Amino acid sequence: MKICLLNNLYKPYNRGGAENVVAAMIKAYQNSGHEVFLITTRPESLDLGENKDCRTFYISSEFYNLNKKPKISRLFWHLYNLRATKKYHAIKKILQAEKPDLVISHNLMGLDFKTAQTIQDLKIEHHHFLHDIQLLHPSGLIIYGQENSADSLSAKLYQKATQFFLGSPDLIISPSRWLLDEHLKRGFFKKSKTEIKHLEDILNIKLPATANTKQPPFKNLLFAGQIEKHKGILFLLEAFEKLAGSEMKLTIAGDGSLLPLIRERFSKDKRLKILGRLSKENLEKSFEEADVLIVPSLCYENYPLTIIEARQAELPIIASGIGGIPEALKNGGWLFKPGDAESLFAEINKN
Structure with a gap:
């Protein structure tokens, strides 16, 4: 099977767990005999060369410098990113040329949320992997004690837009029940199948059957x-x-x-x-x-x-x-x- 993974970041610009999960998925699929390629972003005007993990297509993005911009500039960027036409056409061209059997999208912030509709319009099997709440709030964060931020008027308007552009992937994968429920209770994924699949199962990590032997107090x-x-x-x-x-x-x-x-x-x-x-x-x-x-x-x-x-x-x-x-x-x-x-x-x- 030919599989495309799509994520906004990848090494050497990885920031957190999502990029590590993507890297581990690439390796796991390759070990199972699948052909894998990646679509991700890079800073503008920078050639990253060849990615040794797999064949990689880089889309130029302003996402890398977003945290340095004023708050009002970030707001307008997020609105623009909901339908970043240039990135959309670049990704569509790659998918039409490569003809993957399956696309697994991860974090789309910095790419183009309308990419999901492109995948579906091309009749390609589409799985979307949830990592955080970036479909619910542009920050991708809910801070303890500020739980209402995901239900503000601006957040609700943002959710309407992300729901529309994400469309209906064939399958939604969430590592936790909590994250899936946060989306379902806000009306997401009504026409998609959903699956809770823990990371250890996705990445074929064997966890010890017995509990750890070290006990507190810890030094x-x-x-x-x-x-x-x-x-x-x-x-x-x-x-x-x-x-x-x-x-x-x-x-x-x-x-x-x-x-x-x-x-x-x-x-x-x-x-x-x-x-x-x-x-x-x-x-x-x-x-x-x-x-x-x-x-x-x-x-x-x-x-x-x-x-x-x-x-x-x-x-x-x-x-x-x-x-x-x-x-x-x-x-x-x-x-x-x-x-x-x-x-x-x-x-x-x-x-």
Whole structure:
């Protein structure tokens, strides 16, 4: 089978779990004997050369610099992106030439939401994979304590537009029940089949049958993820600064806009080790060295891949009880109240 994967970002410009899922899907499909190609974006006027993972078609996009633009400019960009005609025609031309049997679309922000209709008009089997709430809100985020943001008037108008342009994919895949329900209760996917499929099943990751053997109290903590406010990194560091004992250690692995800030602000704390982005091999080594993975998200997560990777490594997890995280965690760790330092450290220090 010839399969096209479509996502707005890919390495070397990957930011989070969605790009890692796409990379893992490419490898899994290739290992199963399928022919795979990718459509993604690149910064304007930049030639990325050949992608070693698979044949890749790059569409020039302004998406990479969006967070540097004023809020009003971002608003107009999001409206334009709902039907970015130039990108739409480029993607349509690729699909007509390649004639895939199946297109699996992921995050379409920065490409063109009307691409979904193009796939359907060309009578190609279309599966759409949910990663976050970018069909419900242009930010792709619901922050804890600000849950009404996805039901504001502007959000509802935005949802009407994304529903129209997404059309009716043959299948909607969601790793978590929580994320699928957030869309269904707002009227999405009425004519599409839906399926909840956990990441470990999609990516053929075998998880240990038994629970991890390490138990609290924990001394060596690990954060692995985007260094962004909504991921709870500042909350975690401030809580650690206030409540952690002198014998406790915290390792920070990941990249993001706040990395320079935390290096400057927290560099004097000898209990901290700030590593930046790690290769897969070095991340696995960090899992081995840690006592527990901390997932302190302040946003409603879908089904974090980092949790699945930690469970695979038999590393205990303490995570915010928010969104789809409880579904991903299962018996692999403990939940705490989002943004509550006392709740977090009660789990870390539990006897």
